Amino acid sequence: MEAEAAVDYLVDERSKAQFDIDAMKIIWAGGKHEFEVSDRMARLVASDPVFRKDNRAILDRKELFKNTLRKAAHAWKRIIELRLSEQEASKLRFFVDEPAYTDLHWGMFIPVIKGQGTEEQRKKWLPMAYRMQIIGCYAQTELGHGSNVQGLETTATFDPELDEFVIHSPTLTSSKWWPGGLGRASTHAVVFARLITDGKDHGINGFIVQLRSLDDHLPLPGIIIGDIGMKFGNGAYNTMDNGFLRFDHVRIPRDQMLMRVKQVTREGKVVQSDVPWQLLYGTMVYVRQTIVADASCALSRAVCIATRYSAVRRQFGSQNGHETQVIDYRTQQSRLFPLLASAYAFRFVGEWLKWLYMDVTQRLQARDFSTLPEAHACTAGLKSLTTSVTADAIEECRKLCGGHGYLCSSGLPELFAVYVPACTYEGDNIVLLLQVARFLMKTVSQLGSGERPVGTTTYLLRLEHLLQCPCDVQGAEDWLKPDVVVQLFEARSARMTVACAKSLSKFSKPEDGFMDLSADLVSVATAHCQLIVVSKFVEKLQQDIPGEGVKQQLEALCSIYALSLLKKHLGDFLSTSCITSKQASLANDVLRSLYSQVRPNAIALVDAFNYTDHFLGSVLGRYDGNVYPKLYEEALKDPLNESVVPDGYHEYLQPVLKQRLRTARL
Ligand SMILES: CCCCCCCC/C=C\CCCC(=O)SCCNC(=O)CCNC(=O)[C@H](O)C(C)(C)COP(=O)(O)OP(=O)(O)OC[C@H]1O[C@@H](n2cnc3c(N)ncnc32)[C@H](O)[C@@H]1OP(=O)(O)O
Numbered sequence: 001m002e003a004e005a006a007v008d009y010l011v012d013e014r015s016k017a018q019f020d021i022d023a024m025k026i027i028w029a030g031g032k033h034e035f036e037v038s039d040r041m042a043r044l045v046a047s048d049p050v051f052r053k054d055n056r057a058i059l060d061r062k063e064l065f066k067n068t069l070r071k072a073a074h075a076w077k078r079i080i081e082l083r084l085s086e087q088e089a090s091k092l093r094f095f096v097d098e099p100a101y102t103d104l105h106w107g108m109f110i111p112v113i114k115g116q117g118t119e120e121q122r123k124k125w126l127p128m129a130y131r132m133q134i135i136g137c138y139a140q141t142e143l144g145h146g147s148n149v150q151g152l153e154t155t156a157t158f159d160p161e162l163d164e165f166v167i168h169s170p171t172l173t174s175s176k177w178w179p180g181g182l183g184r185a186s187t188h189a190v191v192f193a194r195l196i197t198d199g200k201d202h203g204i205n206g207f208i209v210q211l212r213s214l215d216d217h218l219p220l221p222g223i224i225i226g227d228i229g230m231k232f233g234n235g236a237y238n239t240m241d242n243g244f245l246r247f248d249h250v251r252i253p254r255d256q257m258l259m260r261v262k263q264v265t266r267e268g269k270v271v272q273s274d275v276p277w278q279l280l281y282g283t284m285v286y287v288r289q290t291i292v293a294d295a296s297c298a299l300s301r302a303v304c305i306a307t308r309y310s311a312v313r314r315q316f317g318s319q320n321g322h323e324t325q326v327i328d329y330r331t332q333q334s335r336l337f338p339l340l341a342s343a344y345a346f347r348f349v350g351e352w353l354k355w356l357y358m359d360v361t362q363r364l365q366a367r368d369f370s371t372l373p374e375a376h377a378c379t380a381g382l383k384s385l386t387t388s389v390t391a392d393a394i395e396e397c398r399k400l401c402g403g404h405g406y407l408c409s410s411g412l413p414e415l416f417a418v419y420v421p422a423c424t425y426e427g428d429n430i431v432l433l434l435q436v437a438r439f440l441m442k443t444v445s446q447l448g449s450g451e452r453p454v455g456t457t458t459y460l461l462r463l464e465h466l467l468q469c470p471c472d473v474q475g476a477e478d479w480l481k482p483d484v485v486v487q488l489f490e491a492r493s494a495r496m497t498v499a500c501a502k503s504l505s506k507f508s509k510p511e512d513g514f515m516d517l518s519a520d521l522v523s524v525a526t527a528h529c530q531l532i533v534v535s536k537f538v539e540k541l542q543q544d545i546p547g548e549g550v551k552q553q554l555e556a557l558c559s560i561y562a563l564s565l566l567k568k569h570l571g572d573f574l575s576t577s578c579i580t581s582k583q584a585s586l587a588n589d590v591l592r593s594l595y596s597q598v599r600p601n602a603i604a605l606v607d608a609f610n611y612t613d614h615f616l617g618s619v620l621g622r623y624d625g626n627v628y629p630k631l632y633e634e635a636l637k638d639p640l641n642e643s644v645v646p647d648g649y650h651e652y653l654q655p656v657l658k659q660r661l662r663t664a665r666l
């Protein structure tokens, strides 16, 4: 009886939607074709028993890893059998939803050769990598240095006699430590090392190094290699073989140095090509951009679970003869709906960032390097902002699901454990925000010299206006005007940037100022990145948005995104005199009415993500809302429930119980 009632809750919820959900699915997917590919790949994975994942939390590390190898091999078999395109294959791997060595092979090893190899090197290595005849990883981080890439210690010393490089780990701290896929699977790595010729250090560069034999997978001479051990969470990221690696004078031919940025001639002369040296960091720019796109996936997944469960779950009160659905509590809405809005916001900013990345790549090919600093600042900043918000949001969604959110069968603990390292890998989020701050300070300092800010910093051209313009909100409805909101976020970012720049100018050494003011600089960078997200959401809404009611829903979500940020960072907006307390109070009223507007559409808005139950991996987030019977089913599958009397009863429980009986008799 109760189970049927739970199913009814979601059917009823879906009937309340005020927009065309199929049209919204296409907007979310980024187009009709993208939707079709994504939908087909999700179903393909969900219907294949090899890709089951409900047992990850109870497998031990060895079983877990072997199972990941099995899944990756099966995925590859299906990709070949079905002749999947690159786009389809990457979607298939995405829906397999298990961190694996293939992520690094396709996501970093191939891109680093593409981006930093010469044409000849690409011709030699990429076909083998595309066919998976070799498996590669990205070995940059060391035991002693991750954030500080210039501090890496591994050396690549040129030996002109044999026309070879000698790769060596001179210290314990120079051991490579962390690279995914390195521990067990990879046959090759792109290793970042200090280039030494003729006793001179020329800074870091990438080198292709074979690690294991292609015949028996044994490490090659001079290579010490292994897995770095269990990581946070049970199943979670432990499917990945993050590894360590030491080199004892390992020799590689000269042509295995990636030579797009720097070349070493046969005589050992180092030649710097005309591309900026920062292209050595280019793979990180590429991956940061993919991480932003991925943030909306992880966030939407958590939000989908929490929203569906909030509609099924009832506590207290009275609503049509039942207790109240927890989604109807204002507190639940004020915690959940900003996260729903953020999922859509991150989706659109991710789309835009993909475009920006393609644009900068095309420019680089045409030898126009002018937009590289902006691309670096945007990818670094948005990677930082979106992953931090998403990690916190997954945890908030767990709490929004009450006690049941803490069960592995809710899907949320594993999602959190898998996701949270995104705040650290591919650049620690604070270190990356400091890069954005540095870029902003430089942009502001160059304004006087006639240098025109580009792209996302163009608003700084209107600095004089932004430093004194009042916020154009007289009545509550003004808060729904996109240009009013965008200008407000510009004013806040501009005022915080200028205030920090002024404080910095008081230091005789800029590095000292940067150290002392770093916490403020991080706030400045955050404000700038939030402005980017808000304005890209607004720009999206200026495009043609087909489908009945779709645009109205997105407008409401855009306003929720911006106004909930305003509420969260009220201190910034008030202390920079961007708004008055009266205007803040009006914004709060508007937020409440926006929550009421979204409420009947909430389930349809998460259905638009089009996630299968397999992908969600959550009893609480099931499409049919049939939560309670399925929680029982999952509980009964636990190994502890295999026998009625537990293992260990005779050894450890019975003696205790007997002793208690004896005590009672005394
Ligand atoms: C579909 C595919 C999906 C694939 C996804 C797979 C996911 C798998 C999961 C995990 C993978 C994780 C992999 C990793 O973690 S790899 C290791 C990542 N490591 C880092 O990110 C290190 C972070 N550190 C740095 O990037 C740098 O050290 C630094 C913090 C930027 C500092 O650099 P540096 O010491 O050189 O100092 P400066 O700050 O002075 O910078 C000098 C100038 O260079 C400019 N710069 C910096 N970075 C870049 C860049 N990336 N691009 C362009 N320009 C850059 C900087 O702005 C300075 O310029 P200026 O003009 O001011 O001199």
Ligand SMILES: Cc1cc2nc3c(=O)[nH]c(=O)nc-3n(C[C@H](O)[C@H](O)[C@H](O)COP(=O)(O)OP(=O)(O)OC[C@H]3O[C@@H](n4cnc5c(N)ncnc54)[C@H](O)[C@@H]3O)c2cc1C
Pocket: 104, 138, 139, 140, 141, 144, 145, 146, 147, 148, 177, 178, 179, 180, 237, 242, 421, 424, 425, 426, 427, 428, 429, 430, 431, 434, 518
């Ligand atoms: C799951 C996972 C997968 C990974 N995969 C790979 C991979 O495939 N290949 C690879 O090469 N690496 C990989 N890494 C390594 C990763 O890139 C680094 O861990 C990351 O760049 C952070 O560097 P770190 O560990 O040196 O942190 P640290 O720099 O030691 O950070 C420690 C603390 O110091 C702070 N800090 C550091 N510098 C500054 C500063 N200048 N100002 C203010 N605060 C600062 C940080 O904010 C942080 O709070 C992976 C890491 C993880 C967790």
